[in-house]
Amino acid sequence: xxxxxxxxDTDGVDPHLLRSFxxxxxxxxxxxxxxxxGFTQSAVSQQVAALEADLGAVLLNRRPVxxxxxxxxxxxxxxxxxxxxxAARADVARLAAPPSARVVVGASPLxxxxxxxxxxxxxxxxxxxxxxxxxxxxxxxxxxxxxxxVDVGLADGAVAPSDSLxxxxxxxxxxxxxxxRPLAVLLPPRHPLAGRAGLRLADLAAAGWIDAPDTAVxxxxxxxxxxxxxxxxxxxxxxxxxxxxxxxxxxxHGLAVLPxxxxxxxxxxxxxxxxxxxxxxxxxxxxSPTLAGVPAALAAALTG
Amino acid sequence: xxxxxxxxDTDGVDPHLLRSFxxxxxxxxxxxxxxxxGFTQSAVSQQVAALEADLGAVLLNRRPVxxxxxxxxxxxxxxxxxxxxxAARADVARLAAPPSARVVVGASPLxxxxxxxxxxxxxxxxxxxxxxxxxxxxxxxxxxxxxxxVDVGLADGAVAPSDSLxxxxxxxxxxxxxxxRPLAVLLPPRHPLAGRAGLRLADLAAAGWIDAPDTAVxxxxxxxxxxxxxxxxxxxxxxxxxxxxxxxxxxxHGLAVLPxxxxxxxxxxxxxxxxxxxxxxxxxxxxSPTLAGVPAALAAALTG
DNA sequence: CCAAGTTACGAGTCACGTAAGGATT
DNA sequence: AATCCTTACGTGACTCGTAACTTGG
Numbered sequence: 001x002x003x004x005x006x007x008x009d010t011d012g013v014d015p016h017l018l019r020s021f022x023x024x025x026x027x028x029x030x031x032x033x034x035x036x037x038g039f040t041q042s043a044v045s046q047q048v049a050a051l052e053a054d055l056g057a058v059l060l061n062r063r064p065v066x067x068x069x070x071x072x073x074x075x076x077x078x079x080x081x082x083x084x085x086x087a088a089r090a091d092v093a094r095l096a097a098p099p100s101a102r103v104v105v106g107a108s109p110l111x112x113x114x115x116x117x118x119x120x121x122x123x124x125x126x127x128x129x130x131x132x133x134x135x136x137x138x139x140x141x142x143x144x145x146x147x148x149x150v151d152v153g154l155a156d157g158a159v160a161p162s163d164s165l166x167x168x169x170x171x172x173x174x175x176x177x178x179x180x181r182p183l184a185v186l187l188p189p190r191h192p193l194a195g196r197a198g199l200r201l202a203d204l205a206a207a208g209w210i211d212a213p214d215t216a217v218x219x220x221x222x223x224x225x226x227x228x229x230x231x232x233x234x235x236x237x238x239x240x241x242x243x244x245x246x247x248x249x250x251x252x253h254g255l256a257v258l259p260x261x262x263x264x265x266x267x268x269x270x271x272x273x274x275x276x277x278x279x280x281x282x283x284x285x286x287x288s289p290t291l292a293g294v295p296a297a298l299a300a301a302l303t304g
Numbered sequence: 305x306x307x308x309x310x311x312x313d314t315d316g317v318d319p320h321l322l323r324s325f326x327x328x329x330x331x332x333x334x335x336x337x338x339x340x341x342g343f344t345q346s347a348v349s350q351q352v353a354a355l356e357a358d359l360g361a362v363l364l365n366r367r368p369v370x371x372x373x374x375x376x377x378x379x380x381x382x383x384x385x386x387x388x389x390x391a392a393r394a395d396v397a398r399l400a401a402p403p404s405a406r407v408v409v410g411a412s413p414l415x416x417x418x419x420x421x422x423x424x425x426x427x428x429x430x431x432x433x434x435x436x437x438x439x440x441x442x443x444x445x446x447x448x449x450x451x452x453x454v455d456v457g458l459a460d461g462a463v464a465p466s467d468s469l470x471x472x473x474x475x476x477x478x479x480x481x482x483x484x485r486p487l488a489v490l491l492p493p494r495h496p497l498a499g500r501a502g503l504r505l506a507d508l509a510a511a512g513w514i515d516a517p518d519t520a521v522x523x524x525x526x527x528x529x530x531x532x533x534x535x536x537x538x539x540x541x542x543x544x545x546x547x548x549x550x551x552x553x554x555x556x557h558g559l560a561v562l563p564x565x566x567x568x569x570x571x572x573x574x575x576x577x578x579x580x581x582x583x584x585x586x587x588x589x590x591x592s593p594t595l596a597g598v599p600a601a602l603a604a605a606l607t608g
Numbered sequence: 609c610c611a612a613g614t615t616a617c618g619a620g621t622c623a624c625g626t627a628a629g630g631a632t633t
Numbered sequence: 634a635a636t637c638c639t640t641a642c643g644t645g646a647c648t649c650g651t652a653a654c655t656t657g658g
Contacts, residue, residue, distance in 0.1 A: 011319045011323055011386075012389025012392055013389060030612075030613060031611090041613075042650070043650070045614060046614090046615090055396045056400055057397075063611095063613075065613095069399060070399045074392060074396050077392035077476065078392070081385075081388050081392060082315075084381065084385050088316055088322075088378060089316045091378075095361060095373060095374045159467075160582075162529065166468075166470050225466065225467065227465065345637080346627090347624055349638060366638060367631080367633090367637070369637095
C-alpha cells in the first residue's frame with residue numbers, strides 16, 4: 001500500500017490546514033489570508049475545502065466569509081492547538097541551542113515588583129548581562145513563555161494561600177511561587193468605606209468596578225471567589241500600566257482589587273485589605289523545565 | 305513555487321510523525337510501533353528520522369530504544385497535543401452527528417453521588433433511555449470528555465469554596481459546579497485523633513497516608529493546600545473504588561482525605577472534618593459546549 | 609461586470625513499501 | 634545467526650501554482 005491519503009483516520013486534524021483556516025477566518029477573506037500565508041488564493045481555497053472534506057462539515061460561509069457553527073467551534077480548538085505545536089518545537093529547540101547570555105523576562109504588571117532582589121543578584125553575578133523586562137498581559141505571558149520568546153515569566157493572580165495559580169496550559173511548564181501578598185480593594189479617597197480596616201468582597205458586589213483583566217484581579221475571578229454575582233464593570237481598562245488604573249480609581253470611575261502594599265504610587269487612592277474570602281495575591285515564576293544558563297540562574301534566584 | 309517541502313517553518317511539528325514517535329517511545333521498539341501503527345518498520349524509522357531532522361535533535365537512542373533528553377521533553381508535549389488534536393475532530397464531528405438517545409456519563413469515584421436526583425429527572429423524562437455510567441480516574445475523565453467518548457463528565461477535587469476545579473485543559477470545555485461538601489480525614493477507629501470534632505491538615509503532615517490519586521484527594525494537593533511538606537505515602541492505591549480505600553484506612557494502612565459524609569460505607573473508619581485550610585470537596589460537570597439532545601438535558605439538570 | 613472564490617490541470621515533492629545493508633547481541 | 638534499525642530506490646499520491654471558470658453584489 002502506498003501513500004494512504006486520508007491523514008484523518010489516525011491523526012486529529014492537519015495543522016497545516018488548520019493554520020490556513022484560522023487565517024481565513026481571522027481576515028474574513030481567502031485572498032487576504034493567502035497573502036498573509038504566502039500562498040495563492042487558490043491554494044488556500046483548496047486547503048479549506050480539504051479541511052471541510054476531512055471533517056465532513058462546512059466550516060465557513062463564503063461571501064461574506066463567516067465561520068459556521070462548526071467553524072467557530074474548530075477555531076476555539078485551533079488557536080491553543082497551534083500554540084502548543086509551536087511550543088513543542090521551541091522547547092526541543094532550546095535543548096539543542098547554546099546557552100545565551102541574553103535574558104528576557106516577561107511579567108504581568110503586578111508581578112514586576114517581584115523581580116527586585118533576585119534580578120539584582122543575577123546582575124551582580126553577571127555584570128555585562130543585558131536583561132530585557134517585558135510587561136505583558138496574562139494570556140500573552142504564557143504564550144511567550146511557551147514559545148521561548150521570553151525565558152522566564154512572572155505571572156500573578158488571586159488564589160487561596162499557597163495554592164498555585166490556574167495557568168492556561170500551553171505545555172509542561174514549571175511554575176513556582178515567588179511572592180504572596182494580601183489583597184486590597186482600591187477605593188477613591190472619599191469613598192464611604194475608605195476608613196475601614198478590612199473589607200469583605202461580597203459587600204462590594206453591587207459597587208461599580210473597573211475591569212482591568214490584564215492589570216488588576218479580573219472581575220470574573222472576584223465573582224467565582226466570592227461565589228456571588230455582581231461586580232459589574234463601569235470601565236474597561238486595557239492597558240498594562242498600574243499607575244493609569246490607580247488614577248482611574250482615584251477619579252472615582254470604579255474600584256479595583258490589587259495586592260495590598262501596591263508599592264510606590266498610591267497617591268489619590270486608599271487601599272483597604274480584603275478579609276473575606278481569604279485570598280492572596282500570588283506571583284509565580286513560569287519557565288520551561290529545559291531552561292539553562294543565565295536564565296535558569298535567574299529563575300532559581302527568583303524562587304530561592 | 306511548488307511543493308514547499310519543509311512543513312517545519314510554518315507549522316509546529318508534524319503530528320503524524322509525532323504519533324509514530326510516541327508509539328516508538330512507548331513500546332521501546334521501532335518494529336513493535338510499526339505493527340501497532342500499521343506501517344512497515346522501515347516507514348517508522350524514516351518517520352522518526354524525519355522528525356529528528358526537522359527538530360535538529362536526536363530524540364531516541366537506539367538499541368535499546370530510549371528517549372534522549374530532547375525526546376523526553378517532546379513526549380511531554382506530544383501526549384496532550386495529540387489528545388487535543390483528536391478532541392478538535394471529535395468536537396466538530398459531534399456538531400454534524402445526529403443527536404443520539406444514548407448517554408454516557410463519566411465520573412470520578414467521589415463524584416458519582418452527585419448524579420442522584422438529576423439522573424432520576426432525566427430518566428423520568430426519557431423512560432426508555434439507556435444511561436451508561438463509567439467510573440474513571442481524573443486524567444482519563446477529561447480525555448474521554450474531550451474526545452466525546454463520554455458525553456458528560458463529573459470531576460471532583462479539593463478547592464477553596466466556590467473556586468473552580470483546576471482541570472487539565474484538553475480544549476474548550478464547559479465546567480460548572482454541581483456540589484460542594486466539606487472535607488474530612490478518614491481515620492482508623494482507634495486513631496488518637498479519632499474523637500476530635502475537627503482537624504487541621506497541617507497537624508497530620510507527619511502521619512502515614514494512602515496515596516489514592518484517582519480516588520481520594522491526591523497527596524500533592526494536600527501539600528500545596530497546606531503549604532507544607534510531608535504527607536508521605538505508605539500505600540499507593542490505584543483502584544477507583546472508594547470502598548476498597550476505606551477498608552485500607554480501616555485496617556490502619558494510612559489516612560486519606562475525602563468529602564465528609566462519604567455516604568453509605570463508613571464502616572470501620574471515622575471521618576473527622578478538616579477545618580484548616582478552608583477547602584471544600586467540589587464536583588463539577590464537564591462537557592463540550594456543543595452538547596445537544598438528551599446529554600445536554602442531563603447536563604442542565606445536573607447544574608440546575 | 610468586477611471582485612472573490614472554485615475547479616481543472618500539470619509539475620514537483622513526498623511518503624510510503626520493497627529490498628538490501630549494517631550493527632549489535 | 635538472528636534481530637533490529639537504517640539506507641537505497643521506485644511508485645503512487647498529494648499539494649501547490651497557473652489559468653480558466655463561476656457566482657454574487
